[in-house]
Each structure stands twice: as structure tokens, then as C-alpha cells.
Amino acid sequence: MCNKEEILKNVKIIYNKTEKFNTTRIAFNFILPLNEKEIAANALVPYLLTSCGKNYPDFQKLNLKLLDLYNADIGAVCDFNGDNQLLKIYCSFLNDEVTEEKNEEKAVNLLLDLIFNPRVENGAFLKEDVEREKHLTAEKIKALFNEKRKYALAVTVKDMFKNEPYGNFVSGNLEDVLALTGETLYNAYINILKKSTILINVIGSKEPAGIKEKVLERLSKIDRDPAELNETKTENGGKVNEITEYAEIAQAKMVLGFKGEKPYNILESAALSLFTDILGGGPYSKLFTVVREKMSLCYYCAARSKRSKGYFTIDCGVDVANIEKAKAEILNQLELIKKGEISLDEILSSKTALKESLYSLNDSQSAIENWITVNENYKHIPTNQDVMARIDKVNINDIVNIAKTFKLSTVYLLLPKQK
């Protein structure tokens, strides 16, 4: 299904042909080892590059150009993939058959122009652009506090990995963002082009003409020296950290963070997915049926795993008076899984649900693109069918065994301020 070509050392173009969409999606993924000192600068660069360029001096002109290309979508994403930093710049545009105009070539050229022809002077990004993007990122970090459920989860994960680079916000910490300058960002930009592993994913009905040559021409001007990517580590054990914060809220938020012994790649992750799904995934899960439906303690009470870093969280919104009751029951449900008290019905429902979401993978260009990015390191990129076959093989012992490897690491509470 995928055609993968390494066009330079650690630079690959991966083409996934699919006829069902009226758009083409191209994503440049720049992957670097996670380094605490570089997180903020690296994370801001993709946003800077997609907000303006040498030929589009402000975002208003760029946005007009995008609308003129029938609302071509250009965007940036920053994330951690295990102990590596993933910086994505993507473009999604309507195919020429739909617009009956030369839309595709213009969109590809625009994307390349933004990535390789930034608005810089004397070895620095321009102050007005830098200040604008710094402000937007800083506001995003601050605004997290307004979304208490997300905030509680983010603070918990930060605490679980506080002694390693992973224990940072994906956009970096606020003070690091505020300290960035046009020079530091330009250095980060050059560093990204030189040091990163680059995956260029193309999802669409045809590969845009000449894309390989266009990328090679631009990269040939850069003295590439790709860095070796980190092998992700996860360790558990040690004492449980308890954090309590207060805010003017009516409903308390509780998050429990659990660490496993190692990260899991996509083919190893089937038992982990089933374990957290049976615990607190779908409406058949233990937390949903007992803590929400039977005991009416919470509107949401969910377990979610992050296989690439080997951890999972349980979060819920609960009345203060019921916190201990909810916590005890959540831990009790987890213990039941460890003791093997899992019904065949639960396993079957969970397997069916997980396979359902895998089936739909090929119905979304962004889902296909993300799948390829995080699984690219296989010689043959696993398909959704490969993962479904693994899910089918998981038995109750696999679920019990994986559940037993996780240890509680952080208990986070966000409580209403006492009036």
C-alpha cells in the first residue's frame, strides 16, 4: 500500500495511493531526539513557518492565498513520539479534477516555499513574526488552565516524567517560550533542517509531479548531518507522588497516572490497548459500568494509554464528597483485572470496538498519515489488518500480565477553593 523511498540519508518520501478522497495531503515530519533545552524553540518553528514566509510577509496575505486555492489547509503540529520530538507541517488541498484549476501544483509549491523560504533577515526571524507566534503559543499554554480536564491530565503526565525531557509541555515551558528570540529560532530552524530525520508523507490519488526533485533541490543546499534518534525508556517503581491544587471550580478533577515497564510499538500494543479499554474505554468498560452507571459518581471516568511512552491515566470529574469513594472503586476495578476477573463478554466487546476503529483508519487521510509517521521504522509498515490479527490473539492472561506491570506513579487532585 505504501511506496517508500529514501532520497537522502534519513530523508524518505512515502507515497500512499488512495483514490477515495478529493484532496491530497502532504506532510513534512521532522523528527529529533527530545532535548529539554530545545523543546520550546523547535516547537515554535513549525508555527512560525506556517504563519508567513518571504513571499507572504504576513498571515493575512498567506490566508488569502490559501482561500484562493479553494481553502487549502496548511498547518503545524508539535508532539512527542516517545522520547523524540515530532514537528509536522502539512498541507491538504483539493485535486485538480475537482477544482478544474491548477490547484495541486500551486499548493505544493506554496508548502515548499513556506518550509524552505522563510521570512528571515541577517540570520534571524523577524521580530514582529517571532513576537506574534510567541504570544500565541504562550496564550495556548496559559489557556490550558481554562480547560480543567485537559489541564489536570497535562499536569499529571508532567509530574510522572518530571526528571526527564518528556516531563515538559509539548510546546515547552512558558518561561522558555517567552525567552525565545529571532536568532535562537533561526538557529533552531537550521538545526531542524540539518539534524532531523525527515519523513515526507503523501496521501492521495497521484504523487504530485516532481516532488522528489523539488525536495532534493532544496535539501542539497543544506549540510545535512542527521542525529541519531532516542530509544524511548520507561521505568516505574518508587513512591507515589500526590499533588493537590485548588481552583474556583464546583467539581473536583482527579487523575491517577500509572507507569509501565517499557514503551510498546504498534505490534506489541494489542494487550495494552485491550487492558485500558476494558478498564475505562467504551461503555462496556468497568469504570463506565460501575463508577458512572451503577454508582452515579462521575459523568466521565476514563482510562487512556500512551503506548509510545508506556503509561496510562485514569481521569474523572467528581463531587468533593465522593473523591475517596471514587478512588477506592477505581483502584478496586483495576485490582479485579489484575486478578483475572474479566468476562469473555468484556474481552469480546473490547476486541470488536478496537478493531472497528482500526477498520476506519483508511477512511481518513490524516489518520493514514499519522499511522505512517509513527510506524515508519518497520521495514514493511504494519497495516491495520496486521494489528487486528494481533488483537485477535490476545487472551485473558496477556491482559492480566500487562495490567500487573503498571504501578501508580502520581495522584493529582484539582479541588474547589474553599469559600
Next chain:
Amino acid sequence: MKFKTTEINGKQLLSFTHKSGLEVFIYKMEDFRTTYTVFGTRYGSIDNCFSADGETVTVPAGIAHFLEHKMFECEDGDAFLKFAKTGAYSNAYTSFDRTCYLFNSTNLFEENLKILLNFVSVPYFTKETVEKEQGIIGQEITMYDDMPNWRVFHNLLNALYKEHPIKIDIPGTKETIAKITDKLLYSCYNTFYTPSNMFLVICGDVDENTVAKIADQEILQVKKEPAKAIFKEEPKSVCKNFISQKMEVLKPLFAIGFKDMANKTLKQTTAMDILVKILAGETSNMYKRLIDEKLIDDDFTAEYNSGRGFAFVSLEGASDNVNRVCEIVLDEIEKAKQNGISEEEFNTVKKGVTGIILKQFNNPEQVASMLVDCAVKKVDLAEELKIIKEITLKDVTDCLEVFKKENYALSIIE
């Protein structure tokens, strides 16, 4: 069964009216594995006063949403658990003017459709199950009360509207839901869940004859005229032009609203959509000035909302200087009124809007969402697409009259 066929974006939209009065829309997406199905009723949070059996009934706020929760409970078990057996993702939502039940599946479409049609067609409420739900929904309401973005928007509606029930929070309050009983739920169900007030939208690779056959098996209610909600007359101008609430936020949140005349034509609402993008979209001078002065961040939104008896523009965001935001918003609107909108700007935004719609045909859920919206508003999707092409600069410029002082309100959370 005779189907009406329309070609949209290279694929077929089939529609028919079932003998029960249920309207069915099927968009054939043969190359997609996912099927997205919505069974909905034109009944939402605003329908809290209606006439039933010759009497005017006023029901507690939040009952449409409460009913939505309770529909999943069947005499022979929970519908969620039935879907769990097939693996389909199922959910439901209640908004101002609709309640929709949906599933998203990649397998066993027929079984899933039967479950959906069956559980929404057969109500089952008891005193005990209603009491249990009051606990869960009470938690949901508390969660919303802690969400400043939700509050700033709903407070704006309270400022814009004096009588129209859009001003009431969709889930109600803990006090109003405490008054809900199984009898009241049956009364609302029997009034609004009649097939002629409902629609079924399916997007995916499905056989239309199978859908018609399953509808025959599961929809047993006979056709009857749907009841109408009763609305008090709403004044043209806003109820109040300022509303504020104190909550712990890092910076004040704002929602600026302009109340519009309700029940406009499809062409007028489409022109309003385009106008709002021209005035406040990411290519507008308004947006550029707000960003350049660091007054907003990129979660600023500008939308036109309309439904039964209501229509308004809302501009929402967070800012340390809400007064300055308002100044710029009003100044840019004034400039547009004075200087007009350029043909070039209009054409570019129109091209962009066309692109936004065309891209939605890549996703069964998004096509379903467009079709649901059309079904609720009783408009034709093909007609809507045609109208966008026909909209002129004059149509859009004519809409500028909405933006006047007596239609303006500001809601802030600080």
C-alpha cells in the same frame, strides 16, 4: 420503494419518505469502509412549551437532553451495550433545535441500524431509572458550570434573548432536572418523537433497499402530524447589551453577539455566513488588527448561528483588553459599511467557502452533519450548494444592516 436521486460531488444522494412520515437520506460512499448514521428529531432544548391534546404544556428546562440520555435504556438492556456487541461507536447529542442519535460502524451495518431504530422508537422510563439519571446529569451540569467557554456563550444568549428559550442552558440546572418525571418524559416523547418529525441520514456504502426494509420492520408508528412548540414573541432588539460573570480564568473571555432577524431564507443565511467570514475571518482586517495588537489568540472564532426563531452572529475569544477588542470589531464593521466590500475579497472568500464544503465530502461524518442540518432546517443540500454559486456581492453587502447598535451584546467572564 421509489427513491429520489440527486448527484452531489460525483456521488448519489437518495431520499424517500417512509410511510410513517420519516424522511430518509442516503449518501452513497461506496469506497468508504465507515458508515455514519444519524436518527434524529426536530426537537431540542428550545421546545419546552408545546401543545399536547389541546392543552399547553410547559416542561422543565433540560428535559430534551434528559430524554436523550434516557432513550439508551431499553427494557431488555442498555443500547450502548447492544452496540458494544457489534463494535459500533454510538452516541447522541441534544442542541437547541434537534436531538440526534448516531452510530459509526465499519461492520454489521444492518444489525446496527436495527438497534438504532429500535431503541429510539421504543421508550422505556421508570421512576427509579429517572432518579439515577438525575445524579449523572447533575455531574454533567456541574462540569459545564466549570467551563468558562461554555458559560460565556450561554450568558451571551441570555443577553441577546428576552423570551426565546434559546436562553435556557441545554442541560437545564440541577433544580430543573429534579422536577423531571417518567410521565413528563413520555409526554415529550409522544409529542416530538413521531416519525413525521424525524429524519434518518446514512452516509456510506449501504444498500438503499435494505434500509427501506429495516425501516418497515422497526418503524411501526403510524403517520401523525407533529406537535408544534409554542414560542412567546421575541423583541427585535437585544434583552440587555452587557452581561458578566466572575470565574477563575487566566484572562477574560468574551463573546460578542449581534442578534439577527429569525427565519431568514436559505440565500440570506448563506450570505450571512460569507459576510461573517469576510468581516471576521482569518483574512479580514479585523482579525489582523486583533492579532497584531496581541488582543486575541488563534482560538478566536466568528460564526453565524440560526434555527427556529433565532439567528445571531457570535465572535468569541479571550483577551486582556476586551474593551479594545470591541472597539476594533465595531470600527471594522463601520468601515465595511462606509467603504463597502471589494469584489476581489468577496470572490476569494466565496472560493474558500466552496472549498470548505467540497472537502467535507471526504468524510462520511461531515456529509452526515451537512445532511442533518439540511433535514432539521428542511432545505435541500443540492439547493444549498447551488445557492453558494449564485450569491452576489450585493446579497452579502445587504446583510451588513444586521450589525447595528440595538442588536449588539457583550458577554464576559473575568
